[in-house]
Amino acid sequence: MVDTVSVPQATDPFAKTPGWLDWNTNPSRPRFALPPGAVDAHCHVFGPGAQFPYAPERKYTPCDAPKEKLFALRDFLGLDKNVIVQATCHGSDNRALVDALRAAKNRARGVATVNRNVSDAELRDLHAAGVRGTRFNFVKRLADFTPREVLLEIAHRIAPLGWHVVVYFEAQDLPELYDFFTALPTTVVVDHMGRPDVSKPVDGSQFELFVKMMREHDNIWSKVSCPERLSISGPPARGGEQNAYRDVIPFAKRLVDTFPDRVLWGTDWPHPNLKDHMPDDGSLVDFIPHIATTPELQRKLLVDNPMRLYWDMSDDEEAFEDIPGTTLFNGTQSRQGYYLNMFCMSLMKDENRKAFKGDEAAYLETFPMSDAQRDAGAALARTEEAEPARGRQRRQWPP
Ligand code: 0GY
Numbered sequence: 001m002v003d004t005v006s007v008p009q010a011t012d013p014f015a016k017t018p019g020w021l022d023w024n025t026n027p028s029r030p031r032f033a034l035p036p037g038a039v040d041a042h043c044h045v046f047g048p049g050a051q052f053p054y055a056p057e058r059k060y061t062p063c064d065a066p067k068e069k070l071f072a073l074r075d076f077l078g079l080d081k082n083v084i085v086q087a088t089c090h091g092s093d094n095r096a097l098v099d100a101l102r103a104a105k106n107r108a109r110g111v112a113t114v115n116r117n118v119s120d121a122e123l124r125d126l127h128a129a130g131v132r133g134t135r136f137n138f139v140k141r142l143a144d145f146t147p148r149e150v151l152l153e154i155a156h157r158i159a160p161l162g163w164h165v166v167v168y169f170e171a172q173d174l175p176e177l178y179d180f181f182t183a184l185p186t187t188v189v190v191d192h193m194g195r196p197d198v199s200k201p202v203d204g205s206q207f208e209l210f211v212k213m214m215r216e217h218d219n220i221w222s223k224v225s226c227p228e229r230l231s232i233s234g235p236p237a238r239g240g241e242q243n244a245y246r247d248v249i250p251f252a253k254r255l256v257d258t259f260p261d262r263v264l265w266g267t268d269w270p271h272p273n274l275k276d277h278m279p280d281d282g283s284l285v286d287f288i289p290h291i292a293t294t295p296e297l298q299r300k301l302l303v304d305n306p307m308r309l310y311w312d313m314s315d316d317e318e319a320f321e322d323i324p325g326t327t328l329f330n331g332t333q334s335r336q337g338y339y340l341n342m343f344c345m346s347l348m349k350d351e352n353r354k355a356f357k358g359d360e361a362a363y364l365e366t367f368p369m370s371d372a373q374r375d376a377g378a379a380l381a382r383t384e385e386a387e388p389a390r391g392r393q394r395r396q397w398p399p
Contacts, residue, residue, distance in 0.1 A: 014049035017060045021278045023069075023270035027076065028240040028282035032289050034078045035299050039306035041083040042191065042225050042266025045070055045100045046090075052099065055091030059142055062089055065270035067100035073269055074107075077285050082108040083264075083310055085166065085191075086135060087272060088142045092118075094126060101130040109310035111135050111166050114158070116150050127161050132310050133189065134158050138169035138177060141273075148180055159186045164221075164309065170195045171206050178213060187219050187309065189264065192226040193251055199232050202250040214259055221262040221309070224252035224291055224301070228271065228279040236276075237283035244283050252291035260300045264309070265292075343369055 046065040047054065054061055074082055082104065086097050094112045101110045111133040112126050136151050137143035155165050164187035169177055171194050181188055194210045201207075214220050227245035228237060237244035256263050265288060267281050292298045347353045356363040 014047070014054055014061050016063055019275070020060075020063060021271070021274050022063045023065055024278050024280055027073070027280050030077055030282045030285035031242075032286050034285065034288075035295070035303055037080045037307070038078070038302040039081045039083060039264075039310070040074060040077075040079045040267050040269070041264035041306045041310070042085055042223050043070060043082050043269045044085055044087040044272065045096050046087060046270060046272075047096060052090070052093070052096035054089050055093055057091055057144065058089040060089055060273060062087075062270070062272055067096075067103055070100065070269060071104065071107075073267075073281060077267075077281060080107065081306070081311075083111065083266065083306060084108055085111040086113045088113075088137055089272070094131070097131075098126065098129045104130075106130070113137075114154060115146075116153055118154075118157070123158065123161060127163075131163070133164045133166050135166040135168065138167065138173060142168075151180075152184075155184050155186055162312070164189055166191060168192070171197055171210065174206075174209055174213070178209070181220070182213065182217050184219075187221060188217075189221045189223065189309075191223055192229060192268075193222050193224060193255060195226075195230065196251055198230050198247045198251055202254055207251060207254075211254070211258065214255070214262065218262070221264065221305075222255050222259070223264045223266055224255050225264075225266045226268050227252070227287055228274065228277075228284070229268075237279040237287070238277060239280055241280065241283050242286055244279070244287060249290045253293070256292045256297055256301060260297055261305060263301050264306055265301050 044065065045067050046062045048064040048066050049061075070082060070084070074080075084097055084100055086092075086094055090096055090113075092113045092115045094110075094114075097110050097112060101108050108130060110126075110129065110131040112131045112135070114123070114126075114134050134154060136146070136154075158165070165184055166189045167177075167181060168191040174194055181190075190210075196207050196210065210222075214222060227248035230248050230251075231245035233245075233247040235241055235244055267284055269281060271278060288298065288302070292301045347356055352363075355366070
């Protein structure tokens with residue numbers, strides 16, 4: 001007879017919220033060809049909980065959605081970059097976000113959650129990792145109330161870094177939040193169009209208030225994201241569905257048409273807290289041409305606007321008269337070139353050059369490239385890889 005010893009089952013500290021829907025592991029390949037350099041400007045990473053524990057104060061426990069899966073989706077859909085937004089399940093512990101940003105090597109930027117106790121050094125570290133904004137959440141099921149004066153204090157702390165504030169709220173709360181949002185000292189980016197009730201008319205009083213806020217305050221931007229959360233009529237974007245979420249189109253299209261330079265788009269992967277279906281991310285990409293109907297609007301929505309806001313770059317494509325055979329750079333590339341030149345000049349010192357030649361990795365450990373230099377190197381390398389014709393235009397000579 002064999003003795004049996006009963007071993008207590010380890011309980012999972014991060015058991016998912018009952019009814020939780022996991023992200024789609026089998027998205028369709030989009031039919032819409034994204035422009036080169038397209039940015040998913042709203043997505044999240046969750047955990048993994050064993051490495052980056054979920055916050056004790058969280059209102060839900062998600063499935064893990066680690067950075068590797070996010071980057072795989074980015075590549076599969078034909079996106080170039082991500083803006084990763086700190087999700088409430090991680091509270092103000094930004095470690096999972098920072099880890100993903102560092103791993104993305106300039107192909108991601110972040111929006112963190114910070115509280116009033118954050119130190120200047122912590123803010124600087126977040127900035128160095130790629131954070132460019134902080135998020136204020138007014139959706140009651142997601143976050144506890146924070147007094148307005150505390151949020152305003154935080155906004156003033158982050159403003160000198162050039163960061164913006166992302167706000168998440170529901171349309172019925174806008175009248176009460178309006179004065180607070182319009183008094184913020186930074187660019188303000190609204191998540192998911194302020195969550196309008198899309199059963200109401202697109203020119204009805206609720207959405208008009210949102211449009212008025214954007215019209216009268218040119219520091220306010222909107223993400224035209226999350227049709228899967230807003231749609232009432234559907235049909236849901238399952239398995240390559242091409243006509244998904246028709247009732248959301250007039251709202252998103254109105255914002256793209258009216259404010260083409262202040263709109264952003266994102267997948268919202270891994271789609272927290274959805275209740276009845278998990279969208280096919282490929283179909284979400286196919287939603288884009290319904291709301292941004294020309295190549296110019298698509299380029300602004302997906303490339304120019306997020307690059308300006310998150311990668312500190314203009315899209316100045318002006319070509320200059322030049323010496324025969326030299327490479328023409330636009331404004332962005334000139335700035336990148338400048339940073340790289342500065343790095344190269346540091347190597348004019350003999351001892352630096354010897355050290356660099358001897359052991360490049362060790363040299364970069366001792367004299368790390370600044371953020372701007374690293375960004376510039378990575379961006380130029382990618383431009384070359386992705387679109388050689390646009391990145392470097394050889395001038396014809398004679399003309
Ligand atoms: C979204 C939407 C939601 C959740 C969060 O941070 C979050 O937990 O943003 C939601 O439940 O509506 O943008 O991901």
